[in-house]
Amino acid sequence: MIELKNIRKSFGEKEILKDVSLKMEAGKTNLIIGASGSGKTVLMKCMVGLMNVDSGQVIYNNEDFTAMTDKEKKPIRQEIGMLFQGSALFDSMTVEQNVMFPLDMFSNKSYKERKKRVQEVLDRVQLKDANNKFPAEISGGMKKRVGIARAIVLNPKYLFVDEPNSGLDPQTSLVIDKLIKDITVDFNITTVVNTHDMNTVMESGDHIIYMHQGKKQWEGSNEDIIFSEDKLLNDFIFASEFFQDIKEMRKMEVFRDKAWRKKGGTPSSNS
Numbered sequence: 001m002i003e004l005k006n007i008r009k010s011f012g013e014k015e016i017l018k019d020v021s022l023k024m025e026a027g028k029t030n031l032i033i034g035a036s037g038s039g040k041t042v043l044m045k046c047m048v049g050l051m052n053v054d055s056g057q058v059i060y061n062n063e064d065f066t067a068m069t070d071k072e073k074k075p076i077r078q079e080i081g082m083l084f085q086g087s088a089l090f091d092s093m094t095v096e097q098n099v100m101f102p103l104d105m106f107s108n109k110s111y112k113e114r115k116k117r118v119q120e121v122l123d124r125v126q127l128k129d130a131n132n133k134f135p136a137e138i139s140g141g142m143k144k145r146v147g148i149a150r151a152i153v154l155n156p157k158y159l160f161v162d163e164p165n166s167g168l169d170p171q172t173s174l175v176i177d178k179l180i181k182d183i184t185v186d187f188n189i190t191t192v193v194n195t196h197d198m199n200t201v202m203e204s205g206d207h208i209i210y211m212h213q214g215k216k217q218w219e220g221s222n223e224d225i226i227f228s229e230d231k232l233l234n235d236f237i238f239a240s241e242f243f244q245d246i247k248e249m250r251k252m253e254v255f256r257d258k259a260w261r262k263k264g265g266t267p268s269s270n271s
């Protein structure tokens with residue numbers, strides 16, 4: 001679990017994070033959403049230690065990360081997997097070499113063991129026949145898979161993903177969202193995703209944090225979001241008529257599912 005307590009961060013006179021407190025649980029896909037400039041990336045960078053907070057605590061499994069020295073932070077850093085925008089693969093390395101890189105850096109495994117582990121994660125992200133290809137030779141969706149494979153190769157407890165769907169078509173975005181969600185559940189990872197994608201919010205958001213001007217404005221699940229009365233959140237998510245319609249449809253689905261459950265039925269099989 002990751003817990004943030006009263007996080008504040010300013011750049012000069014400008015306060016970017018204003019007393020943010022929240023909890024993110026293992027096995028859940030935790031989404032951070034909000035308008036451009038609301039502080040999502042700064043929040044994520046403070047969580048992984050790429051930026052220092054001015055005050056407050058970032059706590060990993062009851063250990064105060066913010067109070068640690070760089071040396072003390074190292075074991076937690078090794079439990080963190082990250083996937084940044086654009087996948088950030090090394091262009092001069094093959095897919096296999098890219099995925100093996102964290103193992104080369106941080107593990108004492110033999111070459112044979114490292115190769116076996118690389119194959120395991122490439123299989124997990126369903127990337128076939130791509131081991132010897134270079135990033136320039138594969139599609140955007142495949143690059144994301146490589147990035148995910150590399151992020152999980154050290155068996156992380158925590159996974160941070162910044163805008164997983166940037167540059168992907170809607171169909172590939174859904175596949176990548178599902179992959180991130182499945183991996184989160186399968187390996188009981190605490191996953192934090194920064195996203196603008198409303199499909200991701202509706203499909204993958206076990207726990208959604210809505211940031212507004214540096215504050216945590218709202219949090220809840222993708223089911224809660226459709227019943228929320230928070231005006232700022234509603235204006236942000238359901239601004240268009242299209243999303244208003246989706247909200248009403250989702251509400252009806254939830255009511256129908258609840259009615260089925262009451263009767264002892266299985267909602268999905270009756271839809």
Ligand SMILES: Nc1ncnc2c1ncn2[C@@H]1O[C@H](COP(=O)(O)OP(=O)(O)OP(=O)(O)O)[C@@H](O)[C@H]1O
Nearest residue numbers: 011016034035036037038039040041042043196211
């Ligand atoms: N290193 C920095 N120095 C000064 N200001 C910064 C720095 N990093 C971020 N900011 C400012 O902090 C604010 C929040 O930025 P942040 O990148 O967290 O927004 P965001 O919600 O992630 O936006 P987007 O969705 O566009 O990525 C912005 O006003 C930005 O200019």
